[in-house]
Amino acid sequence: xxxxxxxxVSILYRKNQVYLNMALKRYNLTASELPILLYLFHHxxxxxxxxxxxxxxxxASTARVVHSLLEKEFIRKERDNDxxxxxxxxxxxxxxxxxxxxxxxxxxxxxxxxxxxxxxxxNIMFGVLEEMIKKLETNDFREMGNIE
Numbered sequence: 001x002x003x004x005x006x007x008x009v010s011i012l013y014r015k016n017q018v019y020l021n022m023a024l025k026r027y028n029l030t031a032s033e034l035p036i037l038l039y040l041f042h043h044x045x046x047x048x049x050x051x052x053x054x055x056x057x058x059x060a061s062t063a064r065v066v067h068s069l070l071e072k073e074f075i076r077k078e079r080d081n082d083x084x085x086x087x088x089x090x091x092x093x094x095x096x097x098x099x100x101x102x103x104x105x106x107x108x109x110x111x112x113x114x115x116x117x118x119x120x121x122x123n124i125m126f127g128v129l130e131e132m133i134k135k136l137e138t139n140d141f142r143e144m145g146n147i148e
Contacts, residue, residue, distance in 0.1 A: 005132070016109065023105045027098050028072055034102070036065050037074065037091070041099055045088045047080065056137075069095075 020031035029037070035055050040046070052062040066089060069075045074095040080086040114122045 012113075019109055020105070023108075024102070027101065029074070029098075029102070030068075033065055033069055033072075033074070034106075036062070036069060036089075037095060037102065038106075040075065040089060040091050040095070041103075045090050047083075047086050047088060049086070051089065074098075 017031045020034060024030060024034065035057075036051055039051060039054055043050075048059065048062050048066055051066070052059050055062070066075065066077075070077065073092055076090050076092055077087040078090060080088050114125075117125075
């Protein structure tokens with residue numbers, strides 16, 4: 001079998017989701033909810049549109065996850081005073097209470113995956129992955145050909 005970045009990233013993604021779902025279960029959270037919480041931990045009070053843009057997910061997916069987090073009382077919505085059509089999303093005390101439990105879960109996964117690798121290899125790996133993401137953010141898939 002030839003080497004495929006997509007295949008390897010897909011395997012890592014699926015295993016990451018399994019790990020996160022197991023580790024977050026005790027907090028009644030899922031892997032799909034985590035990116036929104038993480039963004040809000042650093043940028044509390046943003047719009048759903050900003051969440052979608054930063055996380056590179058469509059608005060419908062963002063709305064579903066926001067709805068789930070609202071029902072679980074991890075976030076709350078408030079009308080944006082500057083744009084009455086928009087809502088700002090804020091963390092609740094419940095979410096903030098769990099922040100110090102949630103963040104180490106991500107670090108444990110990174111530590112597990114990079115265990116046994118020297119610092120230079122880890123830095124190269126992160127650098128390459130970040131460059132790939134930059135390429136995705138600045139290029140259109142249609143430029144590769146065979147896509148209309």
